[in-house]
Amino acid sequence: MTTGIVYDDIYLQHRIGTHVESHTRLIAIMDFLKDQGILENDDFLQMKPRKATLDQIKYVHTENLINEVKRMSERAESTGNVQSLDMDTLVSPKTYEAALYSVGGNLDAVDKILSGEIRNCFAAIRPPGHHSNSYKCAGFCIFNNVAIATEYLFREKDFERVAIIDWDCHHGNGTQDIFYNGSENGDVVFFSSHQDGRTLYPGSGFSGEIGSDKGKGNIINYPMPPRAAEDVIMTFFDEIIEPILIEFKPEFILISAGFDTHYTDRLTNMGWTIQGPANYLKKIKNLAENVANGRISITLEGGYEVNKQAKAVHNCLRVLNNEYDKIIEEKPRKSDKELLNYINEKLIPNIKDNLSTTWHCF
Secondary structure (H helix, E strand, O other), rough: OOOEEEHHHHHHOOOOOOOOOOOOOHHHHHHHHHOOOOOOOOOOEEEEEOOHHHHHOOOOHHHHHHHHHHHHHHHHHHHHHOEEEOOOOOOOOOOHHHHHHHHHHHHHHHHHHOOOOEEEEEOOOOOHHHHHOOOOOOOOOOOHHHHHHHHHHHHHHHHHEEEEEEOOOOOOHHHHHHHHOEEEEEEEEEEEEEEEOOOOOOOOOOOOOOOOHHHHHEEEEEEEEEOOHHHHHHHHHHHHHHHHHHOOOOOOEEEEEEEEEEEEOOOOOOOOOOOOHHHHHHOOOOOOOOHHOOOOEEEEEEOOOOOHHHHHHHHHHHHHHHHHHOOOOOOOOOOOOOHHHHHHHHHHHHHHHOOOOOOOOO
């Protein structure tokens, strides 16, 4: 079976001027994949997305939010000027349409995985989604792609358990908000690893934020100190994610993949390498084979050093296709001893203590 790659030029039409979340991010990714021979490789299936329906967008978003994005796109068209939804989140004439295809691309990925046409998928889409909650767009994000895909699995595919893993350097606060009290239609576990909110936007995602009501204990945050290398994410996986997912037994794993954890990224202060996300994905993929029938779909979130991001995406695609020998590596990096002591002696025990009443594994 093949690995899917969702892409369409419509994603380039979300043009918001001089902005770090620019269409050049996708151009760099697709150009690099072409240079590496992936786009001509029969092991990878290029997929054109469909447009999500308004009913599907309404699975997680209010009608007011949807109408506001549409209205702002129309105003951008009529005035010839980019419009603002908030200080960071801009709208162009094609933003609304691109956002519908962004969601639809993720739904197509789910469909083709479930039909057996592809093994797993990477959706190279924009605008991204994980900062948008039900009623507000934020942080460069329009519609919450991963949250809608989760509800799609519940409502249209009759799934009962979905896990979301968010490895963007910024906390996935929109996804957390949407599922903080759980979902009426199934069980969601949300893991977000991110730079500590005391040092980075959006200033949330602390280990005490664990959900409430039906969602209690199903929101798991891992706020990493600045300069943490990817060794700290492996600890999170081994100590927290793996035991919970073995107990939870998700039927599908959705990943919000930001590539702004790279040590050179201009917006963040992490210490990961270009192979860091792929090494983390290896662990997720191995577990998914055992608990989720190998069902993994990845959607692009952040990442602002376009050449580093392109290589990191390439590496993740190689992992999805079991080509571990084709991962491009740079010099490994390690977190310092003091940082690792904080992770192992304070943060991990604190997370386990907060979750111990929900999960037998702790």
